Amino acid sequence: MVGATVLALLLQPALTLPAFAQQSPAPAPAPAPAPSYRDRLPQDEIIYFLLPDRFENGDTSNDRGGLKGDRLVTGYDPTAKGFYHGGDLKGITKRLDYIQALGATAIWVGPIFKNKPVQGAPGDESAGYHGYWITDFTQVDPHLGTNADFKALVDAAHSRGMKVYMDIIVNHTADVIKYRECVPDQNCAYRAKADYPFQRRGGLNGAAINPAFASDSVQTPENFAKLTDPSFAYTPYLPKGEEQAKTPDWLNDMTLYHNRGDSVWTGESVTYGDFSGLDDIATEHPRVVAGMIDIFGGWIDRFGVDGFRIDTAKHVNPEFWQAFVPAMLARATAKGIPHFHIFGEVATGDVDPALLARHTRVDKLPAVLDFAFARAVVDIVAGQAGTSEIARLFDDDALYDGGADAAQTLPTFLGNHDAGRFATFVRQLSPKADRAEQLARVKLGHAMLLTLRGVPTVYSGDEQGFVGDGGDQDAREDMFPSAVAIYNDNQLLGTSKTTADSNFDRDHPLFAFIAKLARLRSSQPALREGRTLVRAASEKPGLLAVSRFDPVSGQELLIAFNSSTAPINANVEVANGSLNFTALYGQCAPRAFAPGSVGVSVPALDFIVCAAEKSK
Numbered sequence: 001m002v003g004a005t006v007l008a009l010l011l012q013p014a015l016t017l018p019a020f021a022q023q024s025p026a027p028a029p030a031p032a033p034a035p036s037y038r039d040r041l042p043q044d045e046i047i048y049f050l051l052p053d054r055f056e057n058g059d060t061s062n063d064r065g066g067l068k069g070d071r072l073v074t075g076y077d078p079t080a081k082g083f084y085h086g087g088d089l090k091g092i093t094k095r096l097d098y099i100q101a102l103g104a105t106a107i108w109v110g111p112i113f114k115n116k117p118v119q120g121a122p123g124d125e126s127a128g129y130h131g132y133w134i135t136d137f138t139q140v141d142p143h144l145g146t147n148a149d150f151k152a153l154v155d156a157a158h159s160r161g162m163k164v165y166m167d168i169i170v171n172h173t174a175d176v177i178k179y180r181e182c183v184p185d186q187n188c189a190y191r192a193k194a195d196y197p198f199q200r201r202g203g204l205n206g207a208a209i210n211p212a213f214a215s216d217s218v219q220t221p222e223n224f225a226k227l228t229d230p231s232f233a234y235t236p237y238l239p240k241g242e243e244q245a246k247t248p249d250w251l252n253d254m255t256l257y258h259n260r261g262d263s264v265w266t267g268e269s270v271t272y273g274d275f276s277g278l279d280d281i282a283t284e285h286p287r288v289v290a291g292m293i294d295i296f297g298g299w300i301d302r303f304g305v306d307g308f309r310i311d312t313a314k315h316v317n318p319e320f321w322q323a324f325v326p327a328m329l330a331r332a333t334a335k336g337i338p339h340f341h342i343f344g345e346v347a348t349g350d351v352d353p354a355l356l357a358r359h360t361r362v363d364k365l366p367a368v369l370d371f372a373f374a375r376a377v378v379d380i381v382a383g384q385a386g387t388s389e390i391a392r393l394f395d396d397d398a399l400y401d402g403g404a405d406a407a408q409t410l411p412t413f414l415g416n417h418d419a420g421r422f423a424t425f426v427r428q429l430s431p432k433a434d435r436a437e438q439l440a441r442v443k444l445g446h447a448m449l450l451t452l453r454g455v456p457t458v459y460s461g462d463e464q465g466f467v468g469d470g471g472d473q474d475a476r477e478d479m480f481p482s483a484v485a486i487y488n489d490n491q492l493l494g495t496s497k498t499t500a501d502s503n504f505d506r507d508h509p510l511f512a513f514i515a516k517l518a519r520l521r522s523s524q525p526a527l528r529e530g531r532t533l534v535r536a537a538s539e540k541p542g543l544l545a546v547s548r549f550d551p552v553s554g555q556e557l558l559i560a561f562n563s564s565t566a567p568i569n570a571n572v573e574v575a576n577g578s579l580n581f582t583a584l585y586g587q588c589a590p591r592a593f594a595p596g597s598v599g600v601s602v603p604a605l606d607f608i609v610c611a612a613e614k615s616k
Contacts, residue, residue: 037161040105042307042341042367043408043455044528045163046518048104050092050460051417052112052144053129054478056504058090065117065143075117075127075143078483081473082126084117087480089145093153096160098504102463102511103518106163106341108309110417112150114141116174116245119277121186130417130476131167132311133174133278136247137295147302154303163306165341166299170292170320171312172278176245177257179234187277188234188261190269196233196260203233219319221286233260250291256282263315271317283320293324297331304335309411313344313368314359321363341455343367343411347418351375351389357399360406370410370454377414378422380541380563381445382429387544387563391537394453394546404453404531412454414445415462420471422459423493427467437565439465439493440605443513444561447607450517451559452546453532463511464503465493479503520584520609526550526557535572536560545572545600556612557584562602569601578612585609 057063063086064074077083092109099107111131118125119133131141140147154164182188191203198213200206209229216224230236236259238245238252246252258280263273274280281288299305308328313321325342332340344365348355356368376393379385397407414422426433426441433441442465449456461477467490468475477487477499488500494509505511521527530548535558537544545560556578562568576595581588586608592598602608 037105037158037163038336038338040163041339041409041529043453045106045341045455046104046450046521047106047108047165047411047455047457048099048102048460049108049110049413049416049457050479051087051110051130051476052089052092053085053087053110053131054476055087055460056091056095056480057086058088058092058094059145060086062088062143062145065141067117067142071127072118072125075129077127079485081476081484081486082129084127084129084143085478085482085484087478088143089140089149089153091480093149093156095504096156096162098506100160100162101506101515102458103515103522104162104458105522106165106306107157108165108457109153109167111167111169111311112140112144113137113169114139114247115143116176117143119175126473128174132169134169135174135176135245137251138247138298151303154305158304163341165307165309166305167309167311168296168299169311170281170283170296170324171315172275172280173246173251175274175277175279176238176242177236177254177259177279178239179236179259179261181234182261184239188274190261190264190273191233192260192268193272198227198232201229201231202235206232216282216284219284219286224285224287227255230254230257230259248291248295250287251281253287256285256288258282271315275312275315280315283316289320289323292320293327296324296328300328300331300335300337300340304337306337306339307341307343309369310342310344310365313363313365314346316363318363321365325364325366341367341409343369343409345369347371349375349419351379351393353393353396353399356410357396357401360401361399364401367406367409367411369457370412373410373412373452373454374414374416377445377448378425378429380544381441381448382426383541383563383565384429385541386537386539387542387561388537388539390448390452390544391534394532394534397453397532408453408455408529410454411457412449412452413457413459414449415475416459417476418471420475421466421468422462423465423467424470424475435491435493437605439509442493442510444563444605444607446510446514447517448561450514450521451527451548451607451609453548456521458514461503463514464497464505464508465495465510466490466499466503467492517585524550524557524584524611525552526555530557535574536570540564543568543570543572543600543602545570547574553614555614558588558598558600558610558612559607560600560602560610561607562604565604567601567603569599571597572600574598574612580613581610582613583608584611 067074071077078085113134114136115128115133212226263269376390397404400406482499526548533547535545541564588610
């Protein structure tokens with residue numbers, strides 16, 4: 001009753017409280033807890049992508065992966081661009097402070113699964129340092145550390161409020177299966193279903209096999225149980241000593257592979273062909289669907305990772321993704337991960353969002369890497385296209401399943417470990433530019449990356465001015481001191497150092513620039529989650545102006561880029577209520593000269609960010 005009396009008095013503020021209540025005031029309400037990193041939406045993140053072998057060597061004892069012998073056995077040769085160099089998971093953990101200082105809030109870690117150490121024809125061997133030649137989907141590759149090392153990395157990142165995304169592969173395994181009709185370690189021509197149906201051995205004139213198998217479009221366990229002979233196109237076999245090379249054990253069953261030879265990258269071979277000799281998994285098989293859900297659901301359950309980047313996603317049939325994605329999201333939710341980010345690799349060199357968007361509508365992938373954005377920014381910044389190219393890109397955001405809102409979750413990037421580095425493209429496409437101009441162009445590209453829609457993704461080394469000789473192995477330089485001659489002769493941007501040095505310099509002009517813009521993006525809801533409205537664009541190099549709006553307050557941020565080599569002065573449309581402006585980057589006019597119009601002055605190869613005064 002005493003408690004009820006006090007409560008009744010508290011509800012009558014005009015009354016005088018009794019003495020005992022005045023002497024023992026109710027405690028002040030506890031401050032609201034800071035939002036957990038788990039609460040951040042995918043578009044709130046800034047991603048840092050790295051290949052563990054090329055980032056930092058935290059433990060030299062695992063450089064050879066526990067193997068003994070020369071480089072063709074261990075895969076380790078720090079002087080060769082196509083072999084292991086010694087980077088590992090402990091090295092990443094050691095450098096988390098560096099990554100966070102750059103402004104990254106999430107780390108996309110290249111594949112960590114156990115790989116076949118060395119593959120390739122005699123004289124053309126290379127190692128699985130990149131992680132895409134998997135033999136064991138349940139273990140960390142010994143060259144990179146242990147499962148416990150990965151758990152320690154994830155836990156350490158989480159303790160800093162950072163997320164960890166795994167790079168996963170379901171399309172293929174390492175090259176283990178061989179074909180009797182082909183010379184070992186040589187590619188085999190693709191054999192189409194029409195010429196080599198599942199019901200005939202070796203083609204239309206062959207002996208009948210799998211007579212009760214309907215077709216692989218009937219994706220039921222009962223139907224696939226009737227596909228018992230995998231020799232419909234080639235005669236596959238497992239070399240002696242490699243009969244149990246893969247883990248889990250079900251992956252050693254050759255009926256779970258397409259066995260049709262190498263993809264020619266068009267037509268049905270996109271999903272049925274071997275990826276440059278790698279064993280192409282029959283992902284339409286119900287056993288494969290269940291097995292892959294079990295594998296990758298286990299990584300969520302055991303390690304609490306925050307998302308998956310899916311390698312070679314377009315080479316997998318849509319039905320697989322339609323089953324796999326909901327299963328992964330459910331596992332993540334059960335683990336207490338509400339915003340698990342899944343994004344697929346749909347590699348293309350075109351500024352054509354339709355090539356990407358179809359995989360969000362048909363495959364039902366939540367997001368894809370925005371290759372169209374990368375191509376558009378390269379073209380614009382290098383002076384090869386007008387700024388209207390990216391304006392059209394944003395118009396086509398409507399193509400994605402979920403429209404412009406879904407496009408906010410697309411990871412955007414400038415270059416990568418496959419195609420090549422952004423600075424390399426700029427140097428190649430702007431051959432007359434001196435180093436200062438190249439650096440300015442590279443900065444402008446990163447300004448677009450960090451202020452426009454999508455989830456900005458920085459490839460490790462770009463913040464240190466790395467300029468490779470090309471794509472693939474040439475774009476996978478070491479961050480720690482390299483012994484690769486063709487890396488060390490590269491002329492980097494913004495520094496006199498080379499890749500022979502350790503490159504974790506926080507004073508590097510690109511590192512400082514990216515970190516500054518990362519702080520700006522993180523502080524402005526409009527830059528993370530705001531809708532985009534193109535205000536000005538040109539068919540030639542020049543002005544690109546966009547407005548982005550705070551999703552809660554509606555505050556307008558005007559961003560203006562100049563891709564030309566001459567200053568630009570122009571009037572740009574803004575919202576009628578955007579009258580007073582504050583410069584967040586560069587110099588901005590303090591006031592609109594009339595409702596709906598403001599003047600902008602943008603130096604050559606530069607940009608400005610102007611925040612309208614918030615409405616009262």
